[in-house]
Amino acid sequence: MARTPRNTLSADLIVRTALDLMEVKGADAFSLRGVAAELGVGPMALYTYFRNKDDLYDAVRDHLMGLLPAVPDGAPWPDQVRAVCRSLRLLMLQHPCLVQLLAGRPLSGHETARVAEGLLGVLLAAGFDAETAARTHTTLFTYVLGSTSWEIQMAAERRDPEAWRRLRASMESLSARKFPSVVELAPELARTTGGDEQFDYGLDLLLAGLAVRTPS
Amino acid sequence: MARTPRNTLSADLIVRTALDLMEVKGADAFSLRGVAAELGVGPMALYTYFRNKDDLYDAVRDHLMGLLPAVPDGAPWPDQVRAVCRSLRLLMLQHPCLVQLLAGRPLSGHETARVAEGLLGVLLAAGFDAETAARTHTTLFTYVLGSTSWEIQMAAERRDPEAWRRLRASMESLSARKFPSVVELAPELARTTGGDEQFDYGLDLLLAGLAVRTPS
DNA sequence: CACCGTACTATACACTGTACGTTAGGGAGA
């Protein structure tokens, strides 16, 4: 039997291969057997490096989080907050599979702690007290997550012609009597689903609300 | 062969059975064969009423959306907005499987249009222009979705003792040198993950930001 | 050189969604 020579695998190699597969097939369609085949290895070989599939998910997520840039220093804190939020959003756009990775599992891992550290540091330096900083961090994080997830998933739907046709059809079939506002605002709703402007609109609302309670 | 008598099934019965199963097992662990077995029927019987699994997911989601109460009228618009957001959040808390149902698929169906109609109607009546109303609707919706999804999933993690232990361990192991803010704010972060207060904090930020651009 | 731990393989199991072809029950028309 032409056995694979030893030590050709590594956790890092597996993570990168898994990531490549997720990028083309989507994180949900990704399979352990797929990455094993890609590496020319039996499915069970992966279990030497990862406890199970979820463990591999966590590793890939942490790997992606490691790509986030550091917080720019020397800028006013609202700009810093904006930068952190935007770079997380950008990362999600570049790696759509991150949506599923972040949605299904909780935060853990050093890389994830690193992004939390950046945002919390900015908020503390701005003079917010501990509780407000923590609350604001959670709010911003969940906003970026929810907003960008939504955008990415809608974009995916738009690419699938069959699904897109059905969505349009169900929109058109809405009675203008029963749903006057939805029907009237249909074009605006379509236009405001995603995009930098939409993201910044919500982010600005949050920052404007935060400005009211700015310390000092 | 003791065949199931005809016409005992219906789309509605299947949806309710599927929902029951999702509530106890989670929407991801739910299986078509499971609901078929529950109904004393072969797996393929369901395909008479639903095209595939996703189609059933959509039906269950729309069924849940139908449980949302109407917008209370006669209140100031910020209170109305708060009410809509809170009732969506409440519905998600009561039916955690709704998180996966909303995350995986786009909005469609009449019941979903109904909730959009409610919120949009309030915003238009408040005097916002079409674009602002649409943008605000999207922002509020994605905030509620992201924030509540996060909360529910964290709560689920907390219930699983093994996962919870590992999460605590990875928190404790963080170097206070490299992650001073995270370590220092750990108790606050744990406390502000979820709960009505945290939800309202973010919602109030958004509404405060919105108040700045209130018309008239 | 012998040994042992470990990195990998092989086999197997219990599942999943669903395509395909078949069968039987109930309602409609003669």
Next chain:
DNA sequence: TCTCCCTAACGTACAGTGTATAGTACGGTG
């Protein structure tokens, strides 16, 4: 009342999935 057809439900089958378990050969260490 008999007949026919439509369709709801059936059974079988297939290509997958994650992973438990047991076995095997290689590399480094004594």
